[in-house]
Amino acid sequence: xxxxxxxxxxxxxxxxxxxxxxxxxxxxxxxxxxxxxxxxxxxxxxxxxxxxxxxxxxxxxxxxxxxxxxxxxxxxxxxxxxxxxxxxxxxxxxxxxxxxxxxxxxxxxxxxxxxxxxxxxxxxxxxxxxxxxxxxxxxxxxxxxxxxxxxxxxxxxxxxxxxxxxxxxxxxxxxxxxxxxxxxxxxxxxxxxxxxxxxxxxxxxxxxxxxxxxxxxxxxxxxxxxxxxxxx
Numbered sequence: 277x278x279x280x281x282x283x284x285x286x287x288x289x290x291x292x293x294x295x296x297x298x299x300x301x302x303x304x305x306x307x308x309x310x311x312x313x314x315x316x317x318x319x320x321x322x323x324x325x326x327x328x329x330x331x332x333x334x335x336x337x338x339x340x341x342x343x344x345x346x347x348x349x350x351x352x353x354x355x356x357x358x359x360x361x362x363x364x365x366x367x368x369x370x371x372x373x374x375x376x377x378x379x380x381x382x383x384x385x386x387x388x389x390x391x392x393x394x395x396x397x398x399x400x401x402x403x404x405x406x407x408x409x410x411x412x413x414x415x416x417x418x419x420x421x422x423x424x425x426x427x428x429x430x431x432x433x434x435x436x437x438x439x440x441x442x443x444x445x446x447x448x449x450x451x452x453x454x455x456x457x458x459x460x461x462x463x464x465x466x467x468x469x470x471x472x473x474x475x476x477x478x479x480x481x482x483x484x485x486x487x488x489x490x491x492x493x494x495x496x497x498x499x500x501x502x503x504x505x506x507x508x
Contacts, residue, residue, distance in 0.1 A: 369405035369436050374473040376402030379466050383480040384446070384504070391448045394481045395504040396466055399442040409434040412445045413467030413474070414498045418485070419460045425498040432500050444504030449496045450486055458484035469501065 378399040385392045396412055409432065414425035425447060437443055452458035461483060467474040485496075 372406035372408040395444045400437045410469035415465040417463035425496040428497045446499040446504040452484040452486045
């Protein structure tokens with residue numbers, strides 16, 4: 277009996293050792309699976325790295341694209357001298373001419389003034405700046421013939437009249453206070469400075485001048501370019 281008990285004990289011990297060995301093998305296999313999963317993950321990560329490398333190559337293409345506009349910039353630089361030349365040529369002003377001026381006349385008389393007055397306006401419509409100086413020629417057409425205005429004042433320095441801008445001259449004339457019809461004014465002839473071509477305008481002022489020479493210096497007077505103002 278004792279020997280049989282020892283035999284059963286030995287068998288039980290051997291069985292226990294066999295079970296333990298099987299469990300260890302299973303654990304080892306279980307540990308091996310995660311490592312294989314980890315290696316797969318590493319492989320996947322390695323693949324992602326190659327994708328990012330593809331992205332970098334795309335960035336190189338973009339930088340190459342950014343360099344390509346350089347020829348356009350050079351083209352714009354080559355056009356710059358033409359633009360500057362146009363600006364420079366536009367700043368040079370020739371003499372103001374009759375054909376390049378719009379000429380008008382306006383009554384500037386105010387009640388209480390000693391004399392009548394009008395303003396002759398010259399507006400530059402030539403499309404470019406021009407230079408003007410001196411006196412406009414002013415002739416009054418009347419029923420008694422033409423009366424030319426006398427120049428009064430200093431002609432001043434040449435003036436650059438910008439395109440679209442206006443400059444005026446003042447014209448003074450004696451008022452007819454005699455109570456009679458006097459000399460009837462029928463028109464106004466204006467000649468720009470240093471020009472021979474004239475324009476004829478309607479007379480904007482009072483309708484008549486005193487008849488005859490009063491001997492008191494009553495006459496038609498024109499001021500220099502830029503002199504327009506109130507009479508009196």
